[in-house]
Amino acid sequence: MHDLLNIHIANYDLNQVLHCFVEAKNHFYFCELAFYHYKSFGGTDIQAIETLAAGIELLILSFDIFDDLEDEDSLEAPWMKTNHSVALNAATALYTLSIKIISSISNEPLFFQKLMEYTLQSMQGQHDDLTNQPSTEDECLDMIKRKSGSLTALPCVLGTMLANGEFNLTVESYAYQLGIASQIENDYKALFSDSNSDISKKKRTLAYLYLTRKFNQASINLLKKFETEDKISNQEIQCYKAELQAAGVTQYMHVMHQLAIQKFKKEMAKLGERKELADFILSRLEGE
Structure with missing residues (x-):
């Protein structure tokens, strides 16, 4: 990724800002999804998949920066400590560069x-999230599918297409469920963060919309x-954790997470024996 920045970003100051942003990445999950799908579907051109994977990680990073700027999250991230106008322009440059590289x-x-x-x-899902559009749990799940599921489908589908030239609907279907499961897990963990924007911004999250059904006094x-x-x-x-348990939020989020995982497994089973790919994805799900 650093090499791609040096090749395509001639402006020295912008180049250095972007290097700083890339350096802050501490996981490369989407890159790995692209690689394992490429390998599983018979891809052999290492240079091609490395370029695709790097482009996808730059794209995901641009979305992360946009998301944090829009939600005012991750205040310790370097882009949140940078002048926001500069950070926004840098994210736009990253997005544009990533599209150029991937295409x-x-x-x-x-x-x-x-x-x-x-x-x-993903952008349309993000818009609905920012404008608090979901009014039911089903609408919230649809928003999660578009916002997060689509970004998970991207490396899985493109990695597969690069390997064999074919669009695989099954890969897309289980990738959406993988993204939904991961986002539900992240949203549950966010309930316990020290600085929770979902609470402070009164967001209509899955947990919040479940509570609006007022099943009991705890809810x-x-x-x-x-x-x-x-x-x-x-x-x-x-006390808060006990309240979540008494209200049924903890159990509900766990069930919704497991439902997405089961849908993922059902769809993935249609591909037959792809042990290395399945083991990698399941290990990431179980590690959440």
Whole structure:
């Protein structure tokens, strides 16, 4: 990724800013998804998949930066400590560069079509998230599918297409479920973060929308807490966890997470024996 920045970004200061942003990445999950799908479907051109994987990671990084700037999250990230106008321009440069790199890998029109389809889906899902559009749990799950599921489908589908030139609907289907499962897990963990923007911004998350059904007094009390407080203090955390349990939020989020995983496994089983690919994905799911 650093080499690609040096090749394509001639402006020295912007180049250095982007190197700093790339250096902050501490995982390369999407890169690995592209690689394992490419290998599993018979790809052999190492240079091609490395270029695709690097382009995808740059794209995901640009989305992460946009997301943090829009939500005012991850305040310790280098782009949040940079002048926001500069960070926004840098993210736009990253996005544009990533599209250029990814689209250069294949001349197949459908390859570029799927790339743009997934990125636009994610942007539309992000818009609904930012504007608090979901009013039901089903609408929230659809938003998660578009916002996060599409970005998970992107490396899986493009890695497969680069390997054999074919669009695989089964890969797309299970990748969406993989993205949904990961996002539900992340959203649950976010309930316990020291600085929770979902609570402070009164976001209609899956947990919040579940609480609005007011199944019991605990859910009513917790809903009031979400609507009147900006965050959960460290002193309240044990009581808060008990409230989530009593309200059924903990159990509900676990069930929704497991449902997505089961749908993922059902779809992936259609591919037959692809042990290395399955082991990699399942190990990441179980490690969450």
